[in-house]
Amino acid sequence: MSGVVSPGGFREAAPAAVLAELAPFNSLSPEVRRKLAERARLDDFLPGQSILDVGQSAHTLCAVVEGAIDAEVPSKGPIPAIVVILGPGDFFGFECFLPHPSQRTSRARAMTNARILSLDGGDANAALMLAAPQTRAALAKEGTVSRRLLDALDNAQSAMSASGASVPKRRTATQNSMNKLGNALTSPRLYLALIGFAIFFSLWQLSVDTMRLPRFKELPTLVSVVKEWFSTNPDYGLSIFVGEYYRHILISLERVGLAFFLATGLGVPLGLSLGWSKRFREYVFPLFEILRPVPILAWVPLAIIMLPSDESAVIFLTFIAAFFATTLNTMLGVQSIDTSYIRAAYCLGATHAQVFRHVIVPGALPFIFTGLQIAVGIAWFSLVAAEMVSGQFGLGYVINTAYTKIQYPVIVIGMVTLGFVGYSSSALVRYVGRRLMAWRERELALNRVC
């Protein structure tokens, strides 16, 4: 007996029957599936018909049962549009996994006659969590479709944690890190990186030590550097077991930290005022632009003359480098704000102070953090130069005195330490920036989810 035929030309079917064949839900227990099917529905669409559109409320997870559809995430700012063609077994409409009942950020249209299963987002989420963790492993093997679904869940969770909402735990931290470790071990990246370092180190060792190529033989050997660095009784008095080493690091860090905070404290307000007031900008910015092309290091002698001690000269040089980057980026940040936001705020009766507090400052924040990130890099750059030219202690000083005292391995120790400390401080600023701008991260995550 043939069943009733729908307008789309598909046979009549119940959601429960469809669920029983649809991965990953087919691996759930029949009891869970029955619950899921209670609030699920099947719809048929004609070619060209819209299934969902941007801005509609998003509380369902959809799956293609039959036919083909095309889904599009419209471009947003610098993020280009994504268009995918989905077929039977593919899921879409992952916005439903987001914390607050959100809106669709993608649109989907039927390309052929299509049958779509819609599940309640909360139900689907709960069902998948119930299935964890054994089913998860099975799901991951199913292929890209299920993996996309799981990725979407993970993304939604990270978006939730970024926005501060409480997240139901699905995996323990250890499971998570084991998973990451497993991924790292199976991907070729780790091995390729090891090959890269092996080539680099063997080239160093071969050219400097083994073959003693002309010019290269003057450089410190790999073995001498490593020996010195990890020796409990170093020849030149600097290794990881010597307090002096940490003292140099600490002093450099202190200088960069002080200069960075000064630059932030002065540069951000100055940049905000430069961007905010046209008159102030027209008076002050030309002076700023005259001073800016002068390289920081050209300030060295003047700083030594002007300031009472070498120490303050070093900090001044580090400060001024970071200051220009912070101020300029803050100003650009204010200027980048869409003026219609400012006008809208005034129209709604906001005072100057309110516009400043609620429009200007948050609007400029992404640029300010870009500026701070650049500022940390430049601060280290000029700190090294300042310490090499003048000043006592610090990593730049270590490198320079190692050179003049012909303790060549120490030069490399100083360089590597500088690279490491510099990188860590940039990473710290980046991390703080991401935390403070969780709202922006969440917006980007929303785009990733779909």
Add this chain to the structure above:
Amino acid sequence: MTIAKSRTLIPQKTRRAITAIVVSVILWEIGSRSLSWLGVAIPGISAVPPPSAVANAFLGVVVEKSYWYSWYLSTLRVLGGFLVAMLLGIPLGIMLAINRTFNGIVFPVFEVLRPIPPLAWVPLAIIFWPTQGLSIGFVTFLGAFFTIVINVLDGARSIDGRFYSAAQSMGASRWQVFRRVILPATIPSITVGAVVGMGITWEVVVAAEMISGSGSSMGRAGGGLGFFIWSSYLGGSYEQIIVGMISIGVAGYLCSSAVRMLSEASTPWLKRR
């Protein structure tokens, strides 16, 4: 009143800029002469030579051959380091973007070396390279190199994948994809990298000359503009320090403008927007 204002030859913006500059030069003059004029030394500024003395020193230096030789030396090092950085950095950046295995091997090493400030390389460069000029040139090269590679890599990576697919499905060869898709799409980021790199190059050359420089046969100011400043400081002629600072500022500004103009000329399609 308003009409009269708008009829003035110089726009308000320029007038304000000139006012600000004139006022600050006058303040600087008063500040540096505060001890003799006011009887009270303003800390910091009173140690700086006044602008009138700087202008005087500038007139004295302009006619000296060694001053212009410093210009020549510094510019030579900057352009040399910059050009080599472009020649090596652009192919490396593109290779890193299009070949996954190459990227996997080279990029981690690159990322470990990148955070080391270019100036920390100065001692090793002096040990390695036979002449001072070459070692300064090498450090200058490093300053621009990392920035250029990263910019090219980002640019080539951010190309919309559909462009490749479209080119390939229309039968383009690998070379054609490279020539017609990757290269033009990367030029804007190459130019951004070049502008930033040029700025860093001038910073680095000055520092490298100060740290390592020594006078050449041309006399006191033969080691480049950075050394010109340093030797002026050691010699106690503080006016010349400021002359040197201004010279470097002008030189850096001219080079950056030149690079920017070349960039705009090489990406005419960006101007139309």
